[in-house]
Structures are given as C-alpha cells and as structure tokens.
Amino acid sequence: MVDRVALADFLSRSRARLAPADVGLPSGSRRRTPGLRREEVALLAGLSVDYYARLEQGRGPQPSPQLLVALGRALRLGEDERDHLFHLAGHVPPRRHGVLAHVRPGLLLILDRLHDVPAQVVSDVGDVLAQNAMAAAVFGDAGGSGRRNLLLRWFTDPASRALFPPEDHEALARAHAAGLRAAHAARPGDRRVAGLLAELLATGEEFAGYWERHEVALRRSGVKRVCHPVVGELVLECEVLAAGGEDQLLLVHTAAVGSESASRLELLRVVGAGV
Template sequence: MSTVAPESDVRRHELAEFLRSRRERITPEQVGLVRGRRRRTPGLRREEVAQLSAVGVTWYTWLEQAREIRVSPQVLDALARALLLDASERAHLFALAASTDPAQHTACPTLTPALRAMLDQLDPIPSCVQNSRYDILAHNVTYGRLLCDLDRLPPEDRNCLWLAFTDPQWRAAVVNLPDSNRTMAAKFRAAMAEHLAEPAWKALLARLEAASEEFREVWARHEVVGQGGKAKYILNPLVGLLYVEHTNLWLEPASGARLVSYVPLDEETRERLVRLGELAARGAGADAVPVP
C-alpha cells in the first residue's frame, strides 16, 4: 500500500532542491567573493550563502536538508538577494515556503504592454488594473470617465478608496454610497491584515482618517469582507444610469493585482457604455451635457 507524502514535506524538499540549484549556479566572483585554488564545490558553498544572507550556517544547512524549520519572510528576502534571484525565481521561492513576499506589492510586474493592450481591447467595457490597496495602476478610456474624470487627478489620488470617501464626482456617481463605502472599507481592512507594517498601506490609512470623518466612523467598526464581484448601479454624468456587474480577474494571488471590469447587464447599459466610450475618446469632461 503506497502513501502520499504530506504537502508540507513536498514543499520542504522542493524548496531545498531549488535553493541548492540556485546556489550551485552562482560563481564567487558574481557576489564579490574570492575564488580559492582548492574550491571543489560548484557555485557557492553553503557557508558563503549563509554569510551573504546573514543567517547561521547550521540553519541554512538544515534548510537545504529539508528539515522542518520555520522561515520568515525577512530571511527569504535575504536569501533571494544573496542568490541573485530574478522576479520569477523570487516568487517561486516564496510560493515554495508558503510565505508572503514583503516586497510583492511595491510594483506590479504583471502590468505589461500586453495587459495594457487588453485593457484597450475591452473598451467600451470600463476596465482597470488595481492592486489590493485599491490603487488604479492602469485603465482604459471608458473607465477613465465612468465614475469621475481620472485624467484630471494626480497619480497619488488615483485610488478607489480615497476617491470614494473624498471626491465629489466619484461619490455622486455611486448609487447607495454608504453601503458601497462600508463594504469597500471592510475589504480594505481584510486585505491590510497581510500588510500591516508596510509604509504605503499605513500612509493611505492615515490619509483617509485625516481627510474623512465618514471613513473614521466606518473604520472603527472593524468589519471585514472578502473580495468578490456584484451587480451595481452607477449614475454617470455623461450617459445616465448604468446597470453593471463588477468582476475581478486575478493577475496575482488573491491579495495581489486584479483586472476589474464593469460588464453591462442590460441592453440599455450596453448602448450607454458605447456612447460613454465615444465621449471619453473625444475628451468630454464631467460638465458635458448628459445624453437622455
């Protein structure tokens, strides 16, 4: 009778083999070390990796031996730097260790030219790329006029949570604003649990608390809600009432970047989105005369 190894055992052995393979491919010269005449080890020695990443030699040896030890994100970060891992290898390292990369959301590696082209192809369906902090990283033409005129805003203000609590145009477009904002704040709190020590998250929270009494009241409830799509109404100043379904397509793990789209749920909305896309492409602002 055969048995299947627990997932944790498989992960440890995969992690050990991955670390060993990365260590053996690096020459001492690549990391500023002097190659001795009697070196037999291909690549770096274990003690050299330990020295470069500021961990104990015994501890690192146990890691390569697939011992059952805990590895912090900070140590994984140090190992990734010591082993000169590229972005894909770094992501693989953290995945094998079942750990969250503390530097994962400092940038959005998925925001490629191909993804930007996809956003354009989705027009007139309003679509954007957001991270889990609600920063709008990219958007298509129609989304740029869906809830407010995004082009008039500085990059630091292009955040859905900030706009929902502070921007008059955005707030006027959201039907049932109190419930919508309460849900958004609850999703933000749930996502922030993985990022409590990160400066960008703390800065956004402090900014919201300083700017909005409504946010402070909602935040004090300590409510949490998971991410998910739903049908909603949007009152657009250019084309009128829209009935859409908010959908998420995850580009990274659920705490990472996502493609957000507002798909029309009736023919009237579909026609109005086509009209909105045309107006947005011509640069019409929120003060244009709405279409009946």
C-alpha cells in the first residue's frame, strides 16, 4: 500500500537537499527556494511535470518500480534511501543485481560532469543502468525498457546494429555472447542472467550459434567505430572502468584530440541528437 503522505514528504525533502550543480544543471540567478525545482526533477527522471507534482501533493496512481528507479537516480538517492522510496510506494525494493541495479550517486555525478563525451554505466550482462546526454545522442536513448539491454538491441533491432560498420558486426556479436557467458558462469542461478539468456536464445539461430562456441571474454577497452546517421563516422576510444563492483562498468568514449571524430562529437554535443 502506498503511504502517499510520507512519499510526498520524502520526495520534497530529497529534492530540497540537491543543488542544480549536484546534478549537472546550471544554477541560474532567480531561485527563491533551495534545492531543485519540480520541473528539474521531472526532466531528470523523464516524467511529466504534472505527474511529478501530483506525487509531491500526495495524489496520482501508484508509481511503478521503473519510475521509482528513475526518481531515485534523479534525486541521487543512496541504496538505503532508494529502498525506503520503494517501501513508501508499496513495492519491494529491487535486488542489488539485475536490470534495476542501483548506481551510486557519486557515479551519477561523474556522468553529469562528463558532458562532452559519451559515457554510460552498463551491467555485466549489458543492461544500460545510466547514460549521459552524449551517450544518448551517439548510441540512442536507452530509457525505454525495450532498449535498455545492449544484447537484446543488437540481436533484435536492425537500427541499433546499423550504428556499426558491417565489417565489425562479427566481432561485436561474438563479444556480446562471450560477455554473457562470463556472467552466466560467475552468477549461476541468477534469474536476470538466466532470463536474458532465454530471451536471446528465443531470438533465433544467430545468437544460438555464437552461444554454442562457448567463448568467454569480459568487456575490454578498445577502439569502437560508430556510423552516426547525422554527423558521420566516429572513431572512439572506449575506456572500460570498474564502477559499482565487478558487475557494473563505466564506459567512457573519447576521440583523439584534433581529429575529425572530435569535431563531429563537438557538433553533436552542441546540436544534440535531434539534428
């Protein structure tokens, strides 16, 4: 059952604790009250301002777990605070692993500061747990449930695969399958890993063929080529950094200083994904 009064109070107080700089937003000069505005939280969480306002007013329907995850990230809640938010909304908090895995507030702050390069936090099974605006502009917005997993996008969405040169497809497909093999062995019995594997095997013979090779490999740093539909080819150096433990990785993509790819990234940063 939703505790609407306590939920409204917790959201309001959590919002008041944050300064715009804490979430990568400009401070502005006409703030009459401390903290973020409601419209800023709504923007960060991907909600309508009206819906978020009704939550703070103790009205509206019960928030879904996916919405609560988005609010927790927008408000930079720690794990205990995130779990409290779920309890107030009448839901069981998510497990520490899986698609709803918690991303630490400090890591989200790093994403906010990396405003000029694509960066995202990815789980060991390819779930995009958080991404900055540049990552969305280069690789596509992973906010929708059907786009959150990189492996499912690769093996089911031709548009996602078209972002990469055809000559790179074989190596990328093998790397996706090999990474899932490593996670499957490291976390036997994990429902998220098993569920994802079942979904991928049901997609057809292509993934099944790669899976049968029994290749194992973790995500590594290296060069990645992207065929962006607006700015053209991008040659990016992908750095893979441990984030929230071995099951979460921070992927940061940079272009060589002075290169054509650097100029194209800057153009994309200025004009955004909707050129």
